[in-house]
Amino acid sequence: MNDFPHADDVGGDLLAAAKSLVSLGWARASVVVARAALESVVADMVRELGFEDDLPDRNFMRESLERLEAKGVISRRFRKDLVGVYSDASAVAHGERVSLHRAVQLIVLADEFRRGLFEAFRTGSMATYRPSPATVARRGVAHPRPRRRRIVKGGEPCSAPNA
Numbered sequence: 001m002n003d004f005p006h007a008d009d010v011g012g013d014l015l016a017a018a019k020s021l022v023s024l025g026w027a028r029a030s031v032v033v034a035r036a037a038l039e040s041v042v043a044d045m046v047r048e049l050g051f052e053d054d055l056p057d058r059n060f061m062r063e064s065l066e067r068l069e070a071k072g073v074i075s076r077r078f079r080k081d082l083v084g085v086y087s088d089a090s091a092v093a094h095g096e097r098v099s100l101h102r103a104v105q106l107i108v109l110a111d112e113f114r115r116g117l118f119e120a121f122r123t124g125s126m127a128t129y130r131p132s133p134a135t136v137a138r139r140g141v142a143h144p145r146p147r148r149r150r151i152v153k154g155g156e157p158c159s160a161p162n163a
Contacts, residue, residue, distance in 0.1 A: 011037035011114045018107050027103035034110040035089035041114050061086055074120050085109045
């Protein structure tokens, strides 16, 4: 069980700033600040685990998340989802247009992942991670369709899978 001495402070003040920026209508700036919040959380985790010196400056986030996955702190699905959100925020930071609605979505996702990173760091496990509907929607993956029951002669439902 690891413990950040300042777990609630890391990234939280930046996300609060991002929320106030988006409320003022500054969509791009708010996404850039939310991206910085994710970077600060990952940088603090890397520093706490002691492998900060091994990582390059260029692909710091990607390399750090791969290292956290290899160490077993985060799951592969969590890493992929977080990299996706970070990539979306990076695209906005590098000039992609963003609506206020999308900026709010990215800020909410950044906050969700910040909390997930702290939980993973505290417990040492990602066993409880389930992607939120917003994360699933960002990925473009639909929720699994419920199985329909086939009706056989006589009107009784059949438990056989869809044909």
